[in-house]
Amino acid sequence: MSRSNLASLAAAACLAVTAPSVASAACASGPVQADDRRLWAEIDGDGAPTVVFEAGGGETSQAWTAIAPAIRAAGATTIVYDRAGLGRSGPTSGPYRIEDEVEGLRGMLTSCGVTGPVILVAHSYGGFIALLAAAEDARVAGMVLVDATLPDYFDEAALAALLAEFRPQYDAVRQAAPALAEVLIPIIEAYPQTVDRVRAAGLPTGLPVTDIVAGDPMPKTPEADDAWRRAHAAFVARGPNREIIVAEGSGHAINRDRPDVVIAAVLRMVETVRAARDQAFSDSRKPRILSSTATGRLVSRST
Secondary structure, three states: OOOOOHHHHHHHHHHOOOOOOOOOOOOEEEEEEEOOOEEEEEEEEEOOOEEEEOOOOOOOOHHHOOOOOHHOOOOOOEEEEEOOOOOOOOOOOOOHHHHHHHHHHHHHHHHHOOOOEEEEEEEOHHHHHHHHHHHHOOEEEEEEEEEOOOOHOOOOOHHHHHHHHHHHHHHHHHHHHHHHHHHHHHHOOOHHHHHHHHHHHOOOOOOEEEEEEEEEEEEOHHHHHHHHHHHHHHHHHHOOOOEEEOOOOOOOOOHHOHHHHHHHHHHHHHHHHHHHHHHHHHHHHOOEEEOOOOOOOEEEEEO
């Protein structure tokens, strides 16, 4: 979720336009039952891998209209969806927990028969959801983060600054877009718990991740800017298959400012995941020779 953007999100909510659904062999586009949530999803294409797009806080599937078609053109299946309470999806219920967002995503994939491999492409607050999903779902084989929120950035001072900035905007958002306020305000209030939960998640170290960072980062002070960049650099350094890309000439909304950068990164990840899949298939078909050890135990060896 970008800083100082509650008012702009409220305005956008008032102008949202419903797009027509597109049929899919895997799961008909439209409402999908995902555990106890009813989420709107659009699934298109029939190739592998499946690329799932996760929008930022308060955003809908419309955020990916300039990107998803180019990924399908490369032979992949794409899924865009609206999280609970946003766009064409059903409302939320109960106190906010990021675990429920992840369960909604996983339930939607299961309902649509998605077995993997899956690539998650996540912008802003969607990064929290993608990180937690990748830590818990073996179907996730790769991830592209788009100026995503990372727990490394949110120490106590950063959390306090975020709450101090957004809380004065609550009344204006309630008046301008009450439905959006019902979704966003609980998300913001739950930020400390969300950060703790995502920080504790054990993202697989070897998972391929491309981390795209805006040339003009989200924070608005030099100190916060430095902290944002350090957080992303530290995240990338913790995994051997992680890389960082700076989207020059872009603000926080890289998916809109520089869709070409996002498309190129996702297409590279598609090729990476396909290569890993093909290698695993090749290895599984290698003949295996059984030989006796000194103790008479049989061991399996690849040739």
